[in-house]
Amino acid sequence: MAGHVSIRDVSRRFGAFTALDAVSLDIPAGELVALLGPSGSGKTTLLRIIAGLDFPDTGQVLINGEDNVARHPRERGVGFVFQHYALFRHMTVAGNVAFGLQVRPRGLRPSKAEIKARVAALLDLVQLGWLADRYPSELSGGQRQRVALARALAIEPRLLLLDEPFGALDTKVRKELGQWLRNLHHDQAITSLLVTHDQEEALELADRIVLMSQGRVEQIGTPAELYTKPASPFVLEFLGEANRIAGVVGEGGLVRVAGTGDAVAQSIDPGHALAAAGQAVTLYVRPHDLLLEARADGAAVVRSVKVAGAFAKIEVVLADQVLTALTPLHRLPSLHLQEGSRARLVVAQGMSFPTQGAGGSLQFAAPRSFAMA
Numbered sequence: 001m002a003g004h005v006s007i008r009d010v011s012r013r014f015g016a017f018t019a020l021d022a023v024s025l026d027i028p029a030g031e032l033v034a035l036l037g038p039s040g041s042g043k044t045t046l047l048r049i050i051a052g053l054d055f056p057d058t059g060q061v062l063i064n065g066e067d068n069v070a071r072h073p074r075e076r077g078v079g080f081v082f083q084h085y086a087l088f089r090h091m092t093v094a095g096n097v098a099f100g101l102q103v104r105p106r107g108l109r110p111s112k113a114e115i116k117a118r119v120a121a122l123l124d125l126v127q128l129g130w131l132a133d134r135y136p137s138e139l140s141g142g143q144r145q146r147v148a149l150a151r152a153l154a155i156e157p158r159l160l161l162l163d164e165p166f167g168a169l170d171t172k173v174r175k176e177l178g179q180w181l182r183n184l185h186h187d188q189a190i191t192s193l194l195v196t197h198d199q200e201e202a203l204e205l206a207d208r209i210v211l212m213s214q215g216r217v218e219q220i221g222t223p224a225e226l227y228t229k230p231a232s233p234f235v236l237e238f239l240g241e242a243n244r245i246a247g248v249v250g251e252g253g254l255v256r257v258a259g260t261g262d263a264v265a266q267s268i269d270p271g272h273a274l275a276a277a278g279q280a281v282t283l284y285v286r287p288h289d290l291l292l293e294a295r296a297d298g299a300a301v302v303r304s305v306k307v308a309g310a311f312a313k314i315e316v317v318l319a320d321q322v323l324t325a326l327t328p329l330h331r332l333p334s335l336h337l338q339e340g341s342r343a344r345l346v347v348a349q350g351m352s353f354p355t356q357g358a359g360g361s362l363q364f365a366a367p368r369s370f371a372m373a
Helices: 043-051 093-102 112-125 141-154 171-188 199-205 223-228 233-238 329-335
Strands: 005-014 017-027 032-036 058-063 078-081 159-163 191-196 208-213 216-221 243-249 254-257 263-267 280-285 290-294 300-308 311-318 321-328 342-347 349-352 362-365
Touching: 005 043, 017 043, 017 058, 017 216, 032 043, 032 171, 032 199, 043 078, 043 159, 043 191, 043 208, 078 141, 093 112, 093 141, 112 141, 141 171, 171 199, 191 199, 199 223, 208 223, 208 233, 216 223, 216 233, 233 280, 243 263, 243 321, 290 321, 290 329, 300 321, 311 329, 311 342, 321 329
Parallel strands: 032 191, 032 208, 078 159, 159 191, 263 342
Antiparallel strands: 005 017, 005 058, 208 216, 243 254, 243 280, 254 263, 263 362, 280 349, 290 342, 300 311, 300 342, 311 321, 349 362
């Protein structure tokens, strides 16, 4: 049965360093949840505490309503997959997958025939049945990680924990194995917790994301919620590139760039505290939401134009601020922009946050009077 996990006020300190600071979260049964954050944010410490490989100073770890803090890892019904596989080099692929079943107490251990059948079924599941008699040294990195996943699944865990499982793989294999894991997770309906520092991986694979920073949870939500409705500048900037534009709010909620007076955006909520005339704001704008057009009287100056796959990456200088815009490559010729060109800049959509973290974010869009020539 898939496990429902509740973390309640879990704290963990190592000397003077606080790795986890009163962390609480719920992981519904059957979900694939990503613990995302920079190095030192506490995500791996939390995963190890859930697995029973470390212990909190305070707090509870509930799996299906039962506190597991005092339980041995073997008693938690948890499968663990590490970044560097941790396969036994002296055992075959089949031997590695069977290991967790073979070391069970005699009364709980399946028969040899049952273990053999379970191993064969798992290796077929991860599409490695033809490698059952090989040794880890004879496998590719992606194959080793699939063996590690099969071994974790062999004990029929309530909870599957994955600590940077694709970190040692190249980009192409990471993407292929990530999608394979996503499909496997939904086929098996196992509650899964994935630790990663890779934003793209979390956005593509997870049902929900727990974004952590400095031992605390910054925001929990679906990938779409965190990307489109970030709770703070940290969340917005961690989940993708963003420009910062310093401006001042004028009449009608128009935001004018500090130093140029150009109107680049307009508040969509005139009643918001951040929309008051004279209010200094910082606009956070994704590169694809920065619109440019060549204009001799434009306040922005193009610093560089580079091709980045299907997009053109255009850097501009606006009032001593260096900003980045992305536009589909097929549109680049029609913009007539090159190094040294002057350009008009408008924000298609952006956000601003209160400096004290209260009052909620404010959404901005292109000025209502705006129309590209």
